[in-house]
Amino acid sequence: MKKIAIYLMCGPGTPELAEAAVEGGADIIELGFPFSDPLADGPVIRRAGERALAEGMRTAPCLECLAATRRNLEAPLIPMTYASLLEAYGYERFAADAADAGATSLIVADLPVDAEPGLRRVQLVAPTSTDDRIALAAQRTDGWLYLVTVTGTTGAREGISSALGGLIERTRRLTELPLYAGFGISTPEQAAAAAEVADGVVVGSRAVEIATDGPAALRDYVSSLREAVDSVSAVSS
Amino acid sequence: MSAPGRTFGEYGGRYVPETLIPALDELELGWREALADPAFRDELEALGRDYGGRPTPLTLAERFAPGKRVYLKREDLLHTGAHKLNNALGQAVLARRLGKRRIVAETGAGQHGVASATVCARFGFDCVVYMGSEDMRRQAPNVERMGLLGAEVRPVEFGTKTLKEATSEAIRDWITNVETTHYLIGSCVGPAPYPKIVGELQAVIGREAREQILASEGRLPEVAVACVGGGSNAIGLFAGFLDDSSVRLVGVEAAGAASLGTGRAGVLHGSRSSLLADEDGQVLDAHSISAGLDYPGVGPEHAFLRDTGRAEYVGAGDEEALAAFRRLAETEGIIPALEASHALAKALEFDEELILVCLSGRGDKDLAEVLSR
Numbered sequence: 377m378k379k380i381a382i383y384l385m386c387g388p389g390t391p392e393l394a395e396a397a398v399e400g401g402a403d404i405i406e407l408g409f410p411f412s413d414p415l416a417d418g419p420v421i422r423r424a425g426e427r428a429l430a431e432g433m434r435t436a437p438c439l440e441c442l443a444a445t446r447r448n449l450e451a452p453l454i455p456m457t458y459a460s461l462l463e464a465y466g467y468e469r470f471a472a473d474a475a476d477a478g479a480t481s482l483i484v485a486d487l488p489v490d491a492e493p494g495l496r497r498v499q500l501v502a503p504t505s506t507d508d509r510i511a512l513a514a515q516r517t518d519g520w521l522y523l524v525t526v527t528g529t530t531g532a533r534e535g536i537s538s539a540l541g542g543l544i545e546r547t548r549r550l551t552e553l554p555l556y557a558g559f560g561i562s563t564p565e566q567a568a569a570a571a572e573v574a575d576g577v578v579v580g581s582r583a584v585e586i587a588t589d590g591p592a593a594l595r596d597y598v599s600s601l602r603e604a605v606d607s608v609s610a611v612s613s
Numbered sequence: 614m615s616a617p618g619r620t621f622g623e624y625g626g627r628y629v630p631e632t633l634i635p636a637l638d639e640l641e642l643g644w645r646e647a648l649a650d651p652a653f654r655d656e657l658e659a660l661g662r663d664y665g666g667r668p669t670p671l672t673l674a675e676r677f678a679p680g681k682r683v684y685l686k687r688e689d690l691l692h693t694g695a696h697k698l699n700n701a702l703g704q705a706v707l708a709r710r711l712g713k714r715r716i717v718a719e720t721g722a723g724q725h726g727v728a729s730a731t732v733c734a735r736f737g738f739d740c741v742v743y744m745g746s747e748d749m750r751r752q753a754p755n756v757e758r759m760g761l762l763g764a765e766v767r768p769v770e771f772g773t774k775t776l777k778e779a780t781s782e783a784i785r786d787w788i789t790n791v792e793t794t795h796y797l798i799g800s801c802v803g804p805a806p807y808p809k810i811v812g813e814l815q816a817v818i819g820r821e822a823r824e825q826i827l828a829s830e831g832r833l834p835e836v837a838v839a840c841v842g843g844g845s846n847a848i849g850l851f852a853g854f855l856d857d858s859s860v861r862l863v864g865v866e867a868a869g870a871a872s873l874g875t876g877r878a879g880v881l882h883g884s885r886s887s888l889l890a891d892e893d894g895q896v897l898d899a900h901s902i903s904a905g906l907d908y909p910g911v912g913p914e915h916a917f918l919r920d921t922g923r924a925e926y927v928g929a930g931d932e933e934a935l936a937a938f939r940r941l942a943e944t945e946g947i948i949p950a951l952e953a954s955h956a957l958a959k960a961l962e963f964d965e966e967l968i969l970v971c972l973s974g975r976g977d978k979d980l981a982e983v984l985s986r
Contacts, residue, residue, distance in 0.1 A: 416788070488630075
């Protein structure tokens with residue numbers, strides 16, 4: 377079965393939203409710890425981050441949000457953030473406290489695979505990555521590889537990136553790990569198209585947008601993704 | 614801790630999304646090849662001389678600082694009116710070697726944007742400059758200049774709508790268009806190898822100044838002083854004297870943007886350095902009358918030089934800078950940029966007699982700001 381990961385920005389409503397996403401069929405929840413200068417993010421997640429910071433969602437409240445989300449969920453929870461937060465908090469301390477609060481792993485958007493090798497995390501690979509770097513990322517990653525489907529930042533796009541097929545093909549030759557595709561996937565059609573070649577999809581910006589309409593809207597949206605992705609699984613299995 | 618790419622002790626590195634790493638590798642290789650190629654150095658020297666106006670003069674400011682010997686390294690006389698051209702010319706030649714014909718750049722006050730637009734016009738490159746909408750309002754003449762030079766200025770509406778956000782947005786453009794685009798960063802900041810590239814391209818300032826002051830005075834200066842925002846004119850000046858342990862190196866930050874004086878170690882725009890950030894690593898806003906110093910980060914080499922003690926960093930407030938601005942205009946007939954006015958303000962306070970100041974740019978752009986006070 378293909379996996380669906382849903383990204384949500386940490387905030388007061390996040391535990392309830394995460395439950396709704398899982399009810400709708402999400403397998404993994406990524407929890408955004410906002411940073412003031414998020415280089416990898418497009419406008420939607422950037423604005424969500426600005427709002428979260430304005431509401432006081434600094435590292436400690438985000439860890440509390442993670443713990444609160446964990447209380448009612450068994451699904452993997454993965455904080456996604458930027459190196460500056462870990463620099464300030466301490467890399468080891470951050471990893472330990474996140475794990476204590478219920479984190480399954482960690483994603484750091486601006487920490488390439490050769491930086492901080494001691495920090496166990498899900499590694500990202502991009503269409504521009506060389507085979508050597510993909511192999512290193514596969515060796516060091518925590519369970520699965522996050523395939524960035526586009527050269528660009530997060531956010532909805534038309535269609536599905538033509539780079540994805542080639543990246544999957546190259547990566548499959550180097551590792552047997554599950555490959556989840558993210559960046560630029562927003563519609564059920566795009567999710568289905570990505571799931572045809574990848575083992576899972578990550579949906580961020582569109583989920584963050586819909587989350588502003590509340591848990592019910594998010595559950596329905598994730599259900600539509602689930603249905604689309606499962607139709608592919610049924611055909612390919 | 615010695616992560617790959619840490620270039621200056623604990624500082625530097627490459628804290629960027631994976632997408633950019635191959636481009637940074639390509640840039641590093643291209644830069645090393647260029648440095649080893651005499652044709653590259655020859656072309657750069659010819660451009661600096663015939664197009665830029667190098668070497669820039671060294672001027673003794675006797676009326677500005679009576680009883681002392683204060684020399685001004687006149688980067689204000691370089692084409693486009695600031696040291697920024699040294700870097701823009703060098704990176705344009707590098708971009709051409711890499712086969713990139715689209716340039717993105719960020720700008721605060723507009724001086725680096727103008728330098729970028731200038732070299733793109735000269736080389737026939739497409740040029741997109743990101744600029745905070747607040748800075749566009751404050752620095753309207755430079756926006757007009759960039760337009761005349763054929764560049765597209767894209768307003769950035771996020772956050773403080775100033776240099777910090779413009780830099781982030783330029784990097785995002787680069788992430789998106791990395792196959793065709795060179796990011797022409799304006800200061801000795803950003804992921805490796807940018808701080809080194811910019812530092813080496815600006816080192817011409819210190820090289821010339823050292824020769825010139827030896828020719829005039831027969832000795833080295835006791836102090837070399839420059840303003841520090843991102844820190845490129847200072848790193849360029851210091852480069853000429855790093856090995857001369859008798860020369861005090863002093864960087865002057867804006868008091869409200871003292872990344873080195875009051876900052877903490879953190880990560881911004883791709884490198885680890887000293888920056889204005891809170892205890893959670895969230896980057897704080899800087900405040901200065903001078904848009905060019907209004908940046909919460911600083912080049913990683915400066916953080917390194919501070920920690921090793923080779924250079925010292927002090928702050929100057931808006932009022933001190935304004936006073937020095939007026940004093941240089943009235944005593945020497947030179948209108949300095951507000952950025953360089955911070956260095957001028959401190960130059961008057963040293964006990965030493967022979968002082969070298971980098972006059973990094975001219976102040977025409979600042980008239981409206983100064984006259985409104």
